[in-house]
Amino acid sequence: MLPICLRDTEKYGRGLFATRAIKTGELIEISPVLISYENEWKYLKKTILLNYCFTWGNNYEHTAIALGYGSLFNHSYTPNAMFTYNIDNLSIDFYAIADIDDGQEITINYNEDSEDKSPLWFDVID
Template sequence: MIKPYLYVDKTKGKGRGVFTKERIPAGTRIETSPVLVLSYDDTEIVDKTKLHNYIFLWGVRETRSCIALGFCSIYNHSYDPNCIYEMDFDEETMSIITRREIKKGEELQINYNGDPSDSAPVWFDVRKK
């Protein structure tokens, strides 16, 4: 399920990102998408490819990874994200939920560290607006 008002577009300095055509209230589940779960061995292989930038660690111990379908792998990183993501290990899905009201035309972003307040470095240089 992806809300129909979401769309992918170019975003300055980051390639592509996910945006909205409408205002979205805080606490709205805007996407729930299936994931393809990769084994530890497959994760090691994928980590050596361009796909590394699009996978998420998976499982309670994060020993596997997943490729999220839908738009999940296109949301850009922010240390002040307007969305969070939730993983359902049993259903093998990821959901994106707004943390605050989102304005029409605004880019939707998540913190790649999982916790919206986690300011630990990520594997690339974060570009400021």
């Protein structure tokens, strides 16, 4: 059973929360991905999926839609989780980078690097 559940954040809408304590380094979720190739981006960016996509590929030339809970992690500039691209497995893997308490929201930095404070395409509420 996954250590996460989806519920209202009272800040961002839906978000993912720990259903038990999660230790630093623990694998939280393996999200299989659907790949949208470079030439399809012009269509994809016109849909709601724009807000749920990850870059993909050796040069980030493609787009990935994470299945499972993968596209539902909220952003934070002080995240408690991170993601890695698993190109061979066609998945995005999410790991705890800090101890996460039962009931605590699990967040990632959408900039990929947990310390990257670069602006995003929306106003960040942190």
